[in-house]
Amino acid sequence: MTIAYACVLFMGLFPYVAAGIAKKGFDQYDNSMPRQWLAKQTGFRARANAAQANLFESLPLFFAAVIIASINNAPQARIDLLAIGFVIARIAYLICYIANWPSTRSIVWLLGLVCVVAIFFQI
Template sequence: MTIAYWCVLFMGLFPYVATGIAKKGFEGYDNGMPRQWLAKQTGFRARANAAQANLFESLPFFFAAVVIASIANAPQNRVDLLAIGFVAARTAYLICYVADWPTTRSIVWLAGLACVVAIFFQI
């Protein structure tokens, strides 16, 4: 399995880290109505929940880039490095979102997007 494929696996599971942060402490958490409970949250919980949604939203583009690059026999070492860059950017993104650093969050979001677009240009 390539490094890029490992990155796909990691990113497929990573949004659940944000879920855990959003539900950390479970104060009054209602597992029967989790979305309603999350909708009432503020502060880091609300930001972690928003980060979770954005992390899920970014997956199709990243997954497609890695799969298409693989099918097209793009240089694997470059695809791997860009996939690692995407993972690093999205990890920093979650940290910035939870910490409430919006400008830095936007910068690392753009860096992650640039990594995915760059994967397409390896073809």
């Protein structure tokens, strides 16, 4: 497994970290109606849930970039480096979202997007 493929696997699972932060250990969590419960949350729980949605939304383009670059025999070291950059940016994104640092969050979101677009240009 390449580093980039490991990043794909990690990112496929990472949104669940945000979901766990939004739900874990909180009083009156209703697992029979999780969406309704989450809709009523505020503060970092609401931000973690919003981050979860955005993390899922970012996956298709990242997955496609890694797969297309790999199929086209782009230099693996560059794909790996950019995939790691994307993962680091998305981890920072979650931290910034939960901490309520919107400007920094937007910057790291953009850095992650730049990494994904750059993977496409490795072809």
